[in-house]
Amino acid sequence: MGLFSFLKKKPAEDATSEESIRQTIQTRNPDKGSTDKAGGNSTEVASSNPSLSNPGLLDGSSDDADKLDAKLAKTRKRFTSGLLDFLSGNKIDENLLDDLEAQLVMSDVSVNTALRIVESVRSAAKNGNADLQAILREQLNNLLLPCQQPLEIPDSDSPFVLLVVGVNGAGKTTTIGKIARQLQNGGKTVMLAAGDTFRAAAVEQLKTWGERNNIAVVAQDSGADSASVIFDALQSAKAKNIDVLIADTAGRLHTQSGLMDELGKVSRVIKKIDDTAPHETLLVLDGTTGQNALIQAREFGKSVDVSGLVVTKLDGTAKGGVLFTLADELNLPIRFIGVGEGIYDLRVFEAPDFVDALLGDGVPDGSIA
Ligand SMILES: Nc1nc2c(ncn2[C@@H]2O[C@H](COP(=O)(O)OP(=O)(O)OP(=O)(O)O)[C@@H](O)[C@H]2O)c(=O)[nH]1
Numbered sequence: 506m507g508l509f510s511f512l513k514k515k516p517a518e519d520a521t522s523e524e525s526i527r528q529t530i531q532t533r534n535p536d537k538g539s540t541d542k543a544g545g546n547s548t549e550v551a552s553s554n555p556s557l558s559n560p561g562l563l564d565g566s567s568d569d570a571d572k573l574d575a576k577l578a579k580t581r582k583r584f585t586s587g588l589l590d591f592l593s594g595n596k597i598d599e600n601l602l603d604d605l606e607a608q609l610v611m612s613d614v615s616v617n618t619a620l621r622i623v624e625s626v627r628s629a630a631k632n633g634n635a636d637l638q639a640i641l642r643e644q645l646n647n648l649l650l651p652c653q654q655p656l657e658i659p660d661s662d663s664p665f666v667l668l669v670v671g672v673n674g675a676g677k678t679t680t681i682g683k684i685a686r687q688l689q690n691g692g693k694t695v696m697l698a699a700g701d702t703f704r705a706a707a708v709e710q711l712k713t714w715g716e717r718n719n720i721a722v723v724a725q726d727s728g729a730d731s732a733s734v735i736f737d738a739l740q741s742a743k744a745k746n747i748d749v750l751i752a753d754t755a756g757r758l759h760t761q762s763g764l765m766d767e768l769g770k771v772s773r774v775i776k777k778i779d780d781t782a783p784h785e786t787l788l789v790l791d792g793t794t795g796q797n798a799l800i801q802a803r804e805f806g807k808s809v810d811v812s813g814l815v816v817t818k819l820d821g822t823a824k825g826g827v828l829f830t831l832a833d834e835l836n837l838p839i840r841f842i843g844v845g846e847g848i849y850d851l852r853v854f855e856a857p858d859f860v861d862a863l864l865g866d867g868v869p870d871g872s873i874a
């Protein structure tokens with residue numbers, strides 16, 4: 506069972522083993538019995554349900570842990586009402602395939618990707634299968650499956666270094682909070698590096714959250730050198746035998762060459778301590794930006810060695826079809842999807858679950874479960 510397996514479903518859905526029950530109890534009562542080699546000196550957590558004075562790093566409640574299809578309701582509606590309705594019972598011919606292409610594009614799939622999907626549907630149909638919905642489901646799965654590569658964090662003596670990058674407001678810090686808590690609940694020790702030294706509020710955001718959740722945060726004043734904060738954090742994490750160091754960074758646009766160079770510097774500097782670090786560079790993409798996410802991924806990829814993607818905010822958008830384009834156009838694992846602001850609203854990306862959440866049970870009534 507992978508480290509993040511329990512992120513795939515809400516704990517209650519997964520509570521079939523002793524281990525998952527323990528996780529359920531721990532995640533419902535996050536302050537009780539959590540392993541915390543790192544946070545020994547951290548402020549005692551006052552409440553498991555902190556006020557919302559800390560936007561961007563909300564703590565989760567069990568209410569957050571809804572089913573994926575409900576979380577993806579807006580994109581699902583676009584797919585079910587737009588696609589499945591007209592596919593049901595229709596004879597497969599060129600007009601229908603043209604309509605399919607148009608509907609995919611309206612669901613925020615790029616033209617190139619839509620053409621490829623239509624092509625694969627056409628050739629599958631030639632092989633005698635007349636159930637267009639089933640063919641489509643299979644082809645969408647085939648497209649996403651190569652990107653289904655969950656983040657593995659091997660046991661090792663050195664901290665696993667996770668560098669988190671992306672444009673302003675993409676959801677980096679929130680995603681870090683979610684990953685950190687889930688790792689901690691899974692028994693890993695975690696330290697955070699407040700590498701976003703650009704905004705004073707960013708350092709405070711991470712520090713406050715770390716204190717509340719008993720996770721150590723290494724920070725300096727705003728304006729400090731990001732690479733030096735992350736370097737210090739890695740030294741400290743190594744000395745304290747921390748399992749995972751997660752480094753936050755300031756949001757930046759690819760056009761800000763100084764800031765993009767800074768990311769290169771971060772990587773170079775931490776290699777002085779561990780030449781295999783960063784072990785994962787996660788690019789966080791805001792799913793509500795649709796096709797713009799593809800442009801961001803391409804541009805960041807020119808400056809940083811991106812090893813995995815997180816697509817956030819899929820709960821608030823009908824543009825979730827962009828995942829098919831990201832999968833088709835980039836050769837990158839999609840590690841997680843963000844489907845809300847709560848702690849359980851980060852899911853390990855699983856292609857069949859995602860496709861099922863969008864296409865539902867195939868009943869062509871356009872309804873949302
Ligand atoms: N609905 C929803 N909101 C999200 C999700 N992920 C992040 N957010 C919200 O998006 C906003 C920005 O999130 P941050 O984590 O601060 O983004 P950031 O990339 O760290 O931003 P900068 O540090 O300014 O670059 C916050 O209000 C988050 O609560 C998600 O999956 N769903």
Ligand SMILES: [Mg+2]
Pocket residue numbers: 677678679701707753754756
């Ligand atoms: Mg941030």
